[in-house]
Amino acid sequence: MFVCSCFGVTEEQVKSHAEAGACTPRQIASACKAGTDCGGCVRRIQALLGRGSCPRRQLIDQGDSSLAAKLPEAA
Known part of the structure; x- marks a missing residue:
């Protein structure tokens, strides 16, 4: 289903970018x-991002921002 016409x-594609670290x-x-x-x-993108987990956000929440900084940025 198209998110962005x-x-x-x-x-x-949005989910794939989110899995790659785009939060x-x-x-x-x-x-x-x-x-x-x-x-x-x-808003649809926000909803999709809100449903999944963000590796960077999880690391920051755990107090390990040094590891979060090492995760690849969305290109």
């Missing part, structure tokens, strides 16, 4: 441009 980004809509936008045109998909 402007750039043809699917739900699976925010801004990081998703950096990875695939979703949310950078009309902005109509940003």
Whole structure:
């Protein structure tokens, strides 16, 4: 299912970027441009990110920000 019609980004692509370390809509936008045109998909992206776990966020919550800094950024 498409999340971003402007750039043809699917739900699976957003999930894939999230698994690779993108934890925010801004990081998703950096990875695939979703949310950078009309902005109509940003809430959907937020909902998708809110459902899964974010490795970086989990490490920060555990107090290990040094490891979180080593995780790859969304390109």
